[in-house]
Amino acid sequence: MSRFFTLKNLVPYTPGEQPSLNDYIKLNTNENPYPPSKNVRNVLNGGNLHLYPDPKCSKLTKAFSDYYNIDKEEVIFANGSDEILAFCYFAFCKDKVAFPSISYGFYEVYANLFELESNKIPLLSNFKINPANYLRLNQTIIIANPNAPTGIALSVSDIEIILEHNPNNIVIIDEAYSDFGEVTCRQLINKYDNLVVVGTFSKSRNLAGARLGYAIANKEVISDLQVVRNSFNPYNVNTLTQALGVASIEDDEYFKSCTQKIVEERQRFITNLDKLGYMTLESGANFVFTKHKSLSGEQLYTELRSNKILVRYFDKIKDYVRITIGTPEQMAYVIKVMEGLN
Numbered sequence: 001m002s003r004f005f006t007l008k009n010l011v012p013y014t015p016g017e018q019p020s021l022n023d024y025i026k027l028n029t030n031e032n033p034y035p036p037s038k039n040v041r042n043v044l045n046g047g048n049l050h051l052y053p054d055p056k057c058s059k060l061t062k063a064f065s066d067y068y069n070i071d072k073e074e075v076i077f078a079n080g081s082d083e084i085l086a087f088c089y090f091a092f093c094k095d096k097v098a099f100p101s102i103s104y105g106f107y108e109v110y111a112n113l114f115e116l117e118s119n120k121i122p123l124l125s126n127f128k129i130n131p132a133n134y135l136r137l138n139q140t141i142i143i144a145n146p147n148a149p150t151g152i153a154l155s156v157s158d159i160e161i162i163l164e165h166n167p168n169n170i171v172i173i174d175e176a177y178s179d180f181g182e183v184t185c186r187q188l189i190n191k192y193d194n195l196v197v198v199g200t201f202s203k204s205r206n207l208a209g210a211r212l213g214y215a216i217a218n219k220e221v222i223s224d225l226q227v228v229r230n231s232f233n234p235y236n237v238n239t240l241t242q243a244l245g246v247a248s249i250e251d252d253e254y255f256k257s258c259t260q261k262i263v264e265e266r267q268r269f270i271t272n273l274d275k276l277g278y279m280t281l282e283s284g285a286n287f288v289f290t291k292h293k294s295l296s297g298e299q300l301y302t303e304l305r306s307n308k309i310l311v312r313y314f315d316k317i318k319d320y321v322r323i324t325i326g327t328p329e330q331m332a333y334v335i336k337v338m339e340g341l342n
Contacts, residue, residue, distance in 0.1 A: 001220060001223065001227075002193065002218070002223075004091075004168075004169070004194065004221070004224070005227075006091065007090065007091060007228065012226075012227045012230035048239065049239055052235050053237060053238050053239040054239070054242065055230075055235055057077045057237055057242055059242065059243075059246050060077060060245045060249075061075060063246045063249045063250065067249050067252075068186060068216070070189070070216060073222060073223070074189060074190075074219055074222055075216050075222065076215050076222050077212065077236075078214065078215075079211045079212075079233075079236045079237060079241075080200065080212065081176060081199065081202070081214070082213065084198050084213045085107075085172070085198065087215075087229055088142075088170070088225070089110050089111075089113075089114045090114070090228045090232075091224045091228050092170040092224075093111075093114060093116050094116075094140070095117060095139070096117045097110075097111050097116050097118060097119065097141075097142060098119035098120075098121060098140070099119070099120065099121070099142040099143065100120070100122075100129055100143065100144075100147060101121060102123050102127070102147075102150065102316065103142075103143075103147055103148060104144050104148050119137070121133045121134065127150045129143065129152070129158075131154065131159075131162050134165070135161070135162070135165035135166070136165050137166060138166075138168070140170050140171075141170075142172040142174060143162070143173055144177075145159065145174065145175060146178065146283070146285045148176070148285065148287075149287070149289055149312065150281055151177075151283030151285040151287060151289055152281060152283070152284070153178075153181050153284040155183060156183055156188070159173060160188070160192075163188070163194060166194065167194060169194060170194050170195075170196055171192075171195055173185050173195065173196070173197050173198070175197055175198060176200045176202070177204075177284065177285035177287075178284070179203070179204035179259050180204060180259060180263055180266070180284060180286045181284025185197050186216055189218055193218050193221070195217060195218075196215050196217045196221060197215065197217065198213065198214070199213065199216070200212070200214070201214075204255065204258070204259050204262075204286070205245075205255060206258060207244055207245070210245070262286050262325050265328055265331055266287075266288065268328075268331070269331050269335070270288055273335075276339055277293050278293070278338070279291045279293070286324060287324045288323050288325070290320060291319040292341065295341065297314070297321050300321050300341070301321050303337075304334075307337045309337060311323045311324075312324075
């Protein structure tokens with residue numbers, strides 16, 4: 001166990017053995033002995049959906065650790081990155097949790113759920129995170145990098161400053177969108193024992209419907225999260241999702257191609273918005289945060305919706321809307337509509 005773990009008396013549930021070979025008559029976990037229908041079986045070419053999923057995500061863990069060149073004990077998977085965040089709240093948050101005042105909404109939701117005090121730290125006037133505001137906080141810190149909904153990322157050196165000045169508290173870096181930028185902290189997990197990097201297969205790996213998230217950290221911290229997971233739901237990643245995750249990792253060319261197309265379209269979209277006089281923040285994500293020169297964010301959202309374009313508007317930032325990057329054809333239509341609003 002790491003020195004940060006707050007649940008040292010927790011005794012986790014031990015799942016029934018899930019043998020890797022099929023030479024057992026398996027009667028230990030109340031599973032149906034008959035396989036699903038042929039149509040369902042064909043999805044996984046005869047996968048064992050009548051059995052519980054592998055609680056260790058063995059094949060997925062091996063594929064992931066080989067791809068990112070980490071140890072298999074330095075990663076944990078979950079039913080989306082939100083579940084990973086919940087595990088982190090369970091394991092590492094005591095009385096307070098700190099995060100940017102404008103960021104992913106689930107951070108505050110979880111703080112309330114777990115009856116923690118939220119330390120919502122304001123952004124600078126340019127919507128950037130100021131690392132100086134996160135020094136010596138003596139509380140768990142969560143930062144989305146790139147941040148959402150702004151799309152702005154901290155540098156690795158800025159994150160290291162935060163880690164170095166909070167040595168006795170876990171710092172969670174949520175990298176849901178990092179594949180669309182140039183910043184990741186994965187390489188720091190064995191340099192800082194208080195770092196947890198959270199990621200997802202929902203964005204850059206095209207698997208939002210599969211619900212697959214992960215955390216990367218040193219072995220002791222991952223062991224803490226495994227205790228929480230096995231005390232909550234040891235079968236949290238289903239068999240189909242595990243197989244889809246492996247397939248996604250193995251198709252590296254497709255992953256990189258899709259990511260590159262989104263990055264290129266993002267830049268083209270920003271350039272076009274600039275020409276139209278919109279104010280758009282820099283972005284390292286698969287979305288942009290922009291505002292019209294005279295319309296409010298709500299008005300812009302309404303105008304786009306009336307043209308069958310759905311974007312995201314946030315009450316706390318009244319001038320801006322967040323626009324996800326779509327296909328070139330989709331974004332060309334968006335630009336056409338936004339040009340008509342000038």
